[in-house]
Amino acid sequence: MAEGGGAGSAGGENLLFLTDEQLRKGIEAMFFAYRGFTADPDRILEARGYGRAHHRAIHFINRQEGQTVNTLLAMLGVTKQSLNRVLRTLIEDGLVESRVGRKDKRERHLFLTEAGRALERSLTEAQRGRMRAAYRTAGPEAVAGFRQVLEAMMDPDLRRHYQSMKDGGS
Amino acid sequence: MAEGGGAGSAGGENLLFLTDEQLRKGIEAMFFAYRGFTADPDRILEARGYGRAHHRAIHFINRQEGQTVNTLLAMLGVTKQSLNRVLRTLIEDGLVESRVGRKDKRERHLFLTEAGRALERSLTEAQRGRMRAAYRTAGPEAVAGFRQVLEAMMDPDLRRHYQSMKDGGS
DNA sequence: CTGTTTACGTCAGCCTTGTTGACTTTCCAA
DNA sequence: TTGGAAAGTCAACAAGGCTGACGTAAACAG
Numbered sequence: 001m002a003e004g005g006g007a008g009s010a011g012g013e014n015l016l017f018l019t020d021e022q023l024r025k026g027i028e029a030m031f032f033a034y035r036g037f038t039a040d041p042d043r044i045l046e047a048r049g050y051g052r053a054h055h056r057a058i059h060f061i062n063r064q065e066g067q068t069v070n071t072l073l074a075m076l077g078v079t080k081q082s083l084n085r086v087l088r089t090l091i092e093d094g095l096v097e098s099r100v101g102r103k104d105k106r107e108r109h110l111f112l113t114e115a116g117r118a119l120e121r122s123l124t125e126a127q128r129g130r131m132r133a134a135y136r137t138a139g140p141e142a143v144a145g146f147r148q149v150l151e152a153m154m155d156p157d158l159r160r161h162y163q164s165m166k167d168g169g170s
Numbered sequence: 171m172a173e174g175g176g177a178g179s180a181g182g183e184n185l186l187f188l189t190d191e192q193l194r195k196g197i198e199a200m201f202f203a204y205r206g207f208t209a210d211p212d213r214i215l216e217a218r219g220y221g222r223a224h225h226r227a228i229h230f231i232n233r234q235e236g237q238t239v240n241t242l243l244a245m246l247g248v249t250k251q252s253l254n255r256v257l258r259t260l261i262e263d264g265l266v267e268s269r270v271g272r273k274d275k276r277e278r279h280l281f282l283t284e285a286g287r288a289l290e291r292s293l294t295e296a297q298r299g300r301m302r303a304a305y306r307t308a309g310p311e312a313v314a315g316f317r318q319v320l321e322a323m324m325d326p327d328l329r330r331h332y333q334s335m336k337d338g339g340s
Numbered sequence: 341c342t343g344t345t346t347a348c349g350t351c352a353g354c355c356t357t358g359t360t361g362a363c364t365t366t367c368c369a370a
Numbered sequence: 371t372t373g374g375a376a377a378g379t380c381a382a383c384a385a386g387g388c389t390g391a392c393g394t395a396a397a398c399a400g
Contacts, residue, residue, distance in 0.1 A: 017310040023298045032328045033320035106366045106377045128193045134322035140187045145315025150203035152304035158202045276347040276396050
């Protein structure tokens with residue numbers, strides 16, 4: 001393998017896209033793009049006294065309602081103590097509800113309240129706005145490539161989390 | 171409005187790639203990929219008692235040797251107090267050298283020492299390793315798309331910084 | 341020459357968000 | 371029934387953002 005994976009037709013076999021300079025460019029692209037990626041939701045969060053950690057929690061609770069704290073932990077890759085602090089403020093502020101498990105009373109199942117869902121929507125919409133614009137500018141083929149490269153860049157464990165919630169409905 | 175910008179040939183006019191689900195997938199791809207992106211250098215840094223902030227400083231000093239503190243500040247988008255703390259430890263540890271400007275003596279020009287350059291190489295090599303693997307897996311066309319989307323996602327100001335240091339030789 | 345601006349550094353203090361360690365409560369298995 | 375494992379909470383610490391205030395030296399404008 002290594003022979004340029006799919007190597008469609010553009011670059012061909014010369015592997016020009018693997019030069020150190022190209023790789024450095026990719027690294028810096030990730031750095032600058034990630035800043036843009038988080039900028040819009042950050043503004044909304046700041047106005048309410050929250051940080052990125054709150055955003056992440058809200059996002060993943062929304063994605064899978066009724067999730068336990070442990071599941072969420074695995075997604076986020078932080079310690080339970082760290083998550084707990086964020087979670088506590090969200091619960092106090094009435095954005096998240098934590099229900100004791102019916103089968104296993106050690107577990108807490110997490111849900112967004114109406115207010116939580118509203119904040120989630122506004123955060124996601126802000127982030128989607130930029131993503132949508134970028135997608136539109138770049139076009140569908142570029143988007144496919146974008147997703148392929150990102151997926152290949154993930155740690156295998158995280159990639160499983162990513163893939164676990166499949167594309168659209170199906 | 172919004173009639174699909176470039177819309178090359180693949181997805182066509184249906185704009186399937188702009189559904190909310192596709193956008194959510196893109197958002198999560200960014201999130202998980204960025205974790206992978208920083209994981210390898212983070213391990214090296216931790217062993218030496220440094221953090222990501224040190225990595226960023228070293229990276230950008232290397233990219234443009236002799237840069238002033240102010241220029242670096244603009245790249246990194248942090249306050250001078252924040253940068254200074256990091257910079258001070260790097261200078262104390264002999265990884266970075268700060269020379270008073272010859273023309274304008276108020277300015278400090280930043281350089282990596284031999285030790286600094288060595289650390290920079292090991293950090294970059296770690297990060298490039300993953301990037302290279304991802305590029306190879308995805309292929310040159312995907313890489314082009316990846317870069318296009320990332321670039322479109324940047325804030326215009328940051329995009330200028332990104333573009334200012336052009337691709338390889340040329 | 342004088343006053344202002346610029347570039348840089350520093351001290352102090354705050355906040356978010358990561359960490360480890362110690363502790364309860366609950367479940368389950370020997 | 372008892373002991374360990376698992377889920378979650380509390381406490382304390384560190385990194386690295388931030389603001390604000392201040393100091394110094396050099397440059398520049400009048």
